Amino acid sequence: MANTGGHAIRNTEGFFRSQLDQWPLARENYRGLERVMLKDVPMPGGCLVKVQFNPARMRSSAARVDKKTISERPCFLCEKNLPPEQERILFDDSYLILVNPYPIFSRHLTIALRKHEDQIIYGRFADMLRLAAALEGYTVFYNGPRCGASAPDHFHFQAGARGFMPAEKEVLSLRRRRIAEEGTLLISTVEDYHRHMLVMEGSDIDGLDRWFNEIYGILQLMQGGPDEPMLNILTGCYGRLWRVMIFPRSAHRPAQFYEEGEKQVLLSPASVDFGGVWITPRQEDFEKIDAAIVNDIFGQVSLGNDEWALLLERLKRI
Numbered sequence: 001m002a003n004t005g006g007h008a009i010r011n012t013e014g015f016f017r018s019q020l021d022q023w024p025l026a027r028e029n030y031r032g033l034e035r036v037m038l039k040d041v042p043m044p045g046g047c048l049v050k051v052q053f054n055p056a057r058m059r060s061s062a063a064r065v066d067k068k069t070i071s072e073r074p075c076f077l078c079e080k081n082l083p084p085e086q087e088r089i090l091f092d093d094s095y096l097i098l099v100n101p102y103p104i105f106s107r108h109l110t111i112a113l114r115k116h117e118d119q120i121i122y123g124r125f126a127d128m129l130r131l132a133a134a135l136e137g138y139t140v141f142y143n144g145p146r147c148g149a150s151a152p153d154h155f156h157f158q159a160g161a162r163g164f165m166p167a168e169k170e171v172l173s174l175r176r177r178r179i180a181e182e183g184t185l186l187i188s189t190v191e192d193y194h195r196h197m198l199v200m201e202g203s204d205i206d207g208l209d210r211w212f213n214e215i216y217g218i219l220q221l222m223q224g225g226p227d228e229p230m231l232n233i234l235t236g237c238y239g240r241l242w243r244v245m246i247f248p249r250s251a252h253r254p255a256q257f258y259e260e261g262e263k264q265v266l267l268s269p270a271s272v273d274f275g276g277v278w279i280t281p282r283q284e285d286f287e288k289i290d291a292a293i294v295n296d297i298f299g300q301v302s303l304g305n306d307e308w309a310l311l312l313e314r315l316k317r318i
């Protein structure tokens with residue numbers, strides 16, 4: 001097992017090549033990814049959603065993540081249950097960096113905590129920033145326990161090859177509204193983006209961590225319970241600047257998920273979908289998804305408009 005000691009992980013490409021060479025399941029699924037169908041859905045306001053028809057993701061899109069199902073299965077992120085072919089890179093002595101054998105990205109990693117602990121980002125956001133700095137060429141993402149994490153009982157991040165999600169570029173080109181500033185840190189939003197997104201940028205890891213905790217606290221109060229507020233997060237590190245995109249949520253799955261027949265759309269939006277790549281395991285959904293469906297579904301699963309306005313007001317006053 002290689003130990004990075006928290007420094008830049010320069011040889012992820014060698015790690016991938018070795019895994020694709022030695023692990024038939026990973027090799028097959030990465031090859032399969034080269035053949036998946038992709039279509040562009042241009043949205044009003046200038047952003048883009050790419051739709052990926054990826055049958056291998058059925059296990060994730062339709063996964064049962066209720067407590068009973070989770071407690072009855074062997075945890076696939078615990079080290080003792082990893083397949084023998086799966087290689088690991090140790091990060092910060094606390095995480096294992098793994099090749100995700102069911103990819104969405106041409107390079108897709110899962111980063112699992114070495115302990116079997118619940119998926120809760122509170123207290124671990126700075127780890128996400130350090131990881132983003134170490135994984136050059138990747139965007140690190142986090143799915144909350146009720147927002148797409150397929151192992152809500154075992155803390156993990158994922159990372160995908162940078163530049164695949166439209167949001168990574170759109171955040172630079174679309175009109176933004178400043179919400180709060182402090183030193184090098186800036187919080188803004190993108191207007192007319194069909195989903196609510198907070199963008200946090202800065203080069204001070206402690207400042208970013210503190211502001212994240214503020215946002216988390218406000219959302220948790222709004223939600224009115226002790227559980228983690230529903231959210232998805234994308235983080236990239238560009239030189240010395242971190243850019244974090246936070247998507248507060250109000251629902252895990254849209255009404256269409258539970259419909260039958262024509263009306264059904266089997267989609268469980270998570271970080272990558274909010275980043276602008278919609279993953280659908282069924283061809284009929286791939287064909288059906290258009291700008292109206294994208295807008296409707298984002299509207300259902302994003303934080304409600306009233307709560308969003310309240311969140312921005314609170315952030316302006318900090």
Ligand SMILES: [Zn+2]
Nearest residue numbers: 075078116154
């Ligand atoms: Zn586990």
